[in-house]
Amino acid sequence: xxxxxxxxxxxxxASIGSSALIALVLLLRRWREGxxxxxxxxxxxxxxxxxxxxxxxxxxxxxxxxxxPALVQEASSxxxxxxxxxxxxxxxxxxxxxxxAAPGAxxxxxxxxxxxxxxxxxxxxxxxSALSLWLMxxxxxxxxxMLALGGTGLYAALRFRxxxxxxxxxxEASVLFALEACRQRxxxxxxxxxxxxxxxxxxxxxxxxxxxxYMPAGFAAEADSRQLTxxxxxxxxxxxxxxxxxxxxxxxxxxxxxxxxxxxxxxxSMKADxxxxxxxxxxxxxxxxxxxxxxMTLLQLARRPGPxxxxxxxxxxxxQKRGELKRRIAMxxxxxxxxxxxxxxxxxxxxxxxxxxxxxxxxxxxGPKTLETxxxxxxxxxPGSLGITRNMDDFKWFSSLDRLRVHTNFDFKVPDDLPQGYxxxxxxxxxAVREEEKDRVTVGFVSMSPAAGYVPRFELxxxxxxxxxxxxxxxxxxxxxxxxxxxxxxxPIAFRHEPAEFAGIQGTLVTEVQNxxxxxxxxxxxxxxxxxxxxYALDYFSENHSQKEGTPQHWMNLSDAQRDQVLxxxxxxxxxxxxxxxxxxxxxxxxxxxDLDAATKILGFEPMLPKTIMTEKLTLDNxxxxxxxxxxxxxxxxxxxxxxxxxxRAPSNAPIGDRxxxxxxxxGSGPLVEADKLIPPSRISLHGMDLLVVKDSNSxxxxxxxxxxxxxxxxxxxxxxxxxxxxxxxxxxxxxxFHNEVLKELVGLTKx
Numbered sequence: 001x002x003x004x005x006x007x008x009x010x011x012x013x014a015s016i017g018s019s020a021l022i023a024l025v026l027l028l029r030r031w032r033e034g035x036x037x038x039x040x041x042x043x044x045x046x047x048x049x050x051x052x053x054x055x056x057x058x059x060x061x062x063x064x065x066x067x068x069p070a071l072v073q074e075a076s077s078x079x080x081x082x083x084x085x086x087x088x089x090x091x092x093x094x095x096x097x098x099x100x101a102a103p104g105a106x107x108x109x110x111x112x113x114x115x116x117x118x119x120x121x122x123x124x125x126x127x128x129s130a131l132s133l134w135l136m137x138x139x140x141x142x143x144x145x146m147l148a149l150g151g152t153g154l155y156a157a158l159r160f161r162x163x164x165x166x167x168x169x170x171x172e173a174s175v176l177f178a179l180e181a182c183r184q185r186x187x188x189x190x191x192x193x194x195x196x197x198x199x200x201x202x203x204x205x206x207x208x209x210x211x212x213x214y215m216p217a218g219f220a221a222e223a224d225s226r227q228l229t230x231x232x233x234x235x236x237x238x239x240x241x242x243x244x245x246x247x248x249x250x251x252x253x254x255x256x257x258x259x260x261x262x263x264x265x266x267x268x269s270m271k272a273d274x275x276x277x278x279x280x281x282x283x284x285x286x287x288x289x290x291x292x293x294x295x296m297t298l299l300q301l302a303r304r305p306g307p308x309x310x311x312x313x314x315x316x317x318x319x320q321k322r323g324e325l326k327r328r329i330a331m332x333x334x335x336x337x338x339x340x341x342x343x344x345x346x347x348x349x350x351x352x353x354x355x356x357x358x359x360x361x362x363x364x365x366x367g368p369k370t371l372e373t374x375x376x377x378x379x380x381x382x383p384g385s386l387g388i389t390r391n392m393d394d395f396k397w398f399s400s401l402d403r404l405r406v407h408t409n410f411d412f413k414v415p416d417d418l419p420q421g422y423x424x425x426x427x428x429x430x431x432a433v434r435e436e437e438k439d440r441v442t443v444g445f446v447s448m449s450p451a452a453g454y455v456p457r458f459e460l461x462x463x464x465x466x467x468x469x470x471x472x473x474x475x476x477x478x479x480x481x482x483x484x485x486x487x488x489x490x491x492p493i494a495f496r497h498e499p500a501e502f503a504g505i506q507g508t509l510v511t512e513v514q515n516x517x518x519x520x521x522x523x524x525x526x527x528x529x530x531x532x533x534x535x536y537a538l539d540y541f542s543e544n545h546s547q548k549e550g551t552p553q554h555w556m557n558l559s560d561a562q563r564d565q566v567l568x569x570x571x572x573x574x575x576x577x578x579x580x581x582x583x584x585x586x587x588x589x590x591x592x593x594x595d596l597d598a599a600t601k602i603l604g605f606e607p608m609l610p611k612t613i614m615t616e617k618l619t620l621d622n623x624x625x626x627x628x629x630x631x632x633x634x635x636x637x638x639x640x641x642x643x644x645x646x647x648x649r650a651p652s653n654a655p656i657g658d659r660x661x662x663x664x665x666x667x668g669s670g671p672l673v674e675a676d677k678l679i680p681p682s683r684i685s686l687h688g689m690d691l692l693v694v695k696d697s698n699s700x701x702x703x704x705x706x707x708x709x710x711x712x713x714x715x716x717x718x719x720x721x722x723x724x725x726x727x728x729x730x731x732x733x734x735x736x737x738f739h740n741e742v743l744k745e746l747v748g749l750t751k752x
Contacts, residue, residue: 008139011256014055019262021051029269041273042241048266049246052253142259149255164206167195167214171489175220175228179213182232185285185659186240187391187652196220202301203231205238208245230282230290230297237281243274276331283332285659295332298325386590387611388620396591398427399583401443401573407431407591408439412462412534416576417569419562421448424581425457438464454544458556458566461537467528470537471495471510488517502560503567505529524556527563531570538566590623590644599625599644605726607644607667613745614738617656618648618663626666639729643668648742661714661734663742672727673720681720687747692720719743723750 025044170176179194193212196219203215213235220228238244250267257263279298283291302325398404404427405411425446431439440463447456461467472495493514500509507529515521524542528535540558558566573581590596590609600606602625611620623646626639643666650656666672681692696716714734721728728750732739 002136002139004139004143005135008135008142010055011142014052015257015260015263018048018051018257019260022048022262022266026265026269029273042270042277045266045270045273046246048270049249049253052257052263053249145258146255149258153251153255160206164195164197164214167197168217169490170194170196170215170220172220174225178225178228179232182229182236186233186236187659188236188240189392192236192239203235205235205244208248211239211244213239226290226293227297227300229286230294231301233282233285234278237278241274241278241281243278246274247271272327276328279328279332291332295329298328298332386592386596386609386620386623388590388623390622394431396429396431397589398429399586399588401427401576401581401583403583403588403591403595404429404441405573406594408441410439410464410534411572412441412536413531413570413572414443414576414579414581415460415566415569416571416579417565418445418579419558419565422446422458423448424579424583427581427583440465440467454555456555456557458558459539461539463535464533465535467535467537468497468508468510471497471512471526471528487519491515491517500527502527503564505567527567536570538563540566585627585629587624587626590625595625602627602642603644603667604669607646608749609644609646610749613648614656614742617654618650618742620646621649621662622647639666639672640674641668641670641672643672643727643729656738657735658714661732663733663735664731665746666729666731668727669725670727672729673718684719686743687751689721689723689747689751691743691747692718694718694720721747721750723747726750 025048028044029041170179176194179192183192193207193210195212195214196217197214198217200214200216203213203219205211205213213232215231219231223231250270254263254267279294282294286294396404396407398407401414401424408429409432422445424443426442426444428442428444429439430442440461443460443462445458445460450456461470473493491514493512496511496513498509498511500507507527510526510528512524512526513521514523522542522544524539526537526539528537530536540556540563542556544555588595588598590599596607596609609620609623612618623644625642626645627642628640645664645666647662647664649662650659652659655661678692679694679696681694684691684693694717696718715732715736717732717739719730719732719739728746730743730746732742735742
């Protein structure tokens with residue numbers, strides 16, 4: 001049996017099991033219409049997708065192939081045995097006695113019939129030969145159909161990419177502000193492009209590596225702020241759920257199993273359930289009171305004329321067919337805040353049921369082969385020893401070069417002769433999250449003589465990856481700029497790479513240019529070189545312009561002599577003599593017990609750092625040792641002395657109040673506040689201790705140090721107390737209604 005036939009047989013087996021699984025999911029979908037959680041159905045369709053992509057899985061005693069007639073398996077057995085029979089019997093025209101016999105095998109050439117006469121060898125099984133022929137024909141037809149569908153999809157994708165060239169980046173400040181607000185609300189870290197595309201009926205998301213939101217031309221101007229928020233949140237939820245990638249996988253599955261109508265039915269149902277899940281996500285973010293207005297937005301978009309993208313492409317669309325729109329409106333009408341969130345028991349039950357159903361619907365593995373799964377890359381550099389669950393743990397910042405080196409997977413050189421008046425300002429590392437990636441280190445330097453409106457600086461980057469690739473146009477970022485609209489339409493960012501030699505070092509000079517229709521261009525210069533296995537990039541010059549006046553500002557402005565001075569001074573960290581990389585007196589985050597020991601030494605006592613509070617409803621999200629005299633002070637201006645700040649928040653899948661509400665707990669050995677600067681406080685008693693309460697309704701003090709009058713639409717409340725000679729502050733950003741429960745636990749800890 002050829003490889004093509006073997007693949008076709010395996011897919012036939014998988015198709016039978018997958019059809020049974022799809023039928024079960026469709027029955028559940030219809031039987032529990034309106035009762036299944038909107039987030040459960042996408043999980044079930046993901047289960048189906050996994051089954052289709054991985055045809056062979058370990059079987060269970062309850063495998064569906066033990067119930068479904070094993071026609072395909074029998075066919076496989078017959079076809080595989082046919083060649084063996086033919087080879088064993090030899091040419092059909094010769095009698096067995098005429099064929100040469102192997103030594104010691106004479107008996108095999110003697111007939112065992114009653115007549116005791118030699119007979120002709122067994123001929124190939126006609127049924128097996130016919131089945132083999134049909135199997136080959138079926139495999140060829142399947143291959144032709146798959147190639148035809150794949151080619152059609154590829155042509156449609158290339159054709160639509162040409163259409164996308166007519167897309168225009170949205171420049172209106174209010175629309176971009178709404179996009180940024182929605183992106184932050186959903187905790188999406190990457191930048192998302194926003195474009196208008198003429199001739200489209202509704203908004204959609206497109207792009208695998210750089211997903212972007214496309215809206216019909218003129219929609220941003222026609223829609224009010226509420227409708228715009230609805231549309232942007234819906235599309236960004238598609239981005240967060242990686243629906244474009246999932247859609248691409250489903251398109252590939254449809255091409256592979258094009259002969260199975262159940263797969264096409266599953267694809268259509270999956271798309272409908274995906275939209276309902278995004279609708280539920282929007283209402284989770286906005287609240288059930290927004291349900292009626294969100295439903296009106298859906299109806300208005302459904303009435304917009306114009307063509308829609310080809311259904312075979314991996315899009316994430318907004319409204320769809322009338323029947324599906326009716327289901328979405330019904331879900332919105334039934335929505336109650338928190339009712340569609342997945343609880344922990346449901347997740348566990350879904351995972352267990354998924355594993356069982358997958359193996360029940362799997363074609364049995366042939367022979368002793370087993371599935372191998374790559375283990376996740378372990379990273380002992382994380383903060384696991386302290387139980388901190390940061391949202392962006394692959395990005396770390398430090399005040400000390402020695403601590404940064406502990407958390408990187410390579411060593412690198414640093415400059416030891418800085419231009420006069422400059423000093424080290426920050427140390428960051430973007431840690432690799434995939435096996436093929438490498439860490440990237442950033443070391444910043446600032447001038448101690450600020451210019452008008454900005455602080456001169458320069459930056460060094462180091463990585464084992466080729467940093468020249470960082471300074472190239474990335475798809476989707478050609479027009480990224482935060483310049484005011486009065487500067488005119490920005491042209492695509494351009495990078496010019498040219499060989500250069502500075503301070504005797506051969507490398508590449510990269511010039512980045514951003515042109516505008518009605519304003520002077522902005523540009524920057526970077527020198528990139530390789531020393532051993534390490535790539536370095538020195539960002540040393542930039543010409544920017546002030547937002548209001550548009551006057552030139554040189555945020556990075558090393559002269560040629562200063563640049564060469566820096567380049568000539570690179571040494572290994574252990575050889576540094578003149579530059580201070582110690583970070584003494586600076587704030588630093590806590591990643592492991594070594595950082596906790598350093599904080600204990602500064603405070604003079606071992607601080608409390610509970611991993612969870614409020615019966616595990618709030619988890620430790622961040623911990624920073626604050627030193628008042630350091631740079632980059634980001635804690636409330638109310639705090640005036642060294643303290644350990646530990647921040648707690650609820651998980652995003654089970655928020656308390658708003659998903660961004662937090663409580664920060666400060667511990668110090670000296671008074672943390674200046675009593676004479678407090679807004680007139682009140683007092684409460686808890687666990688026998690008096691607490692000062694400051695409700696900062698006007699944001700006179702706030703966690704960002706902004707001017708009086710700043711308002712982030714959340715209450716700011718401070719609780720201040722002393723116990724055992726130590727001083728404490730609990731700062732609540734929102735979380736209204738839960739203060740007393742949290743305080744009871746925190747105050748109880750300090751009392752004990």
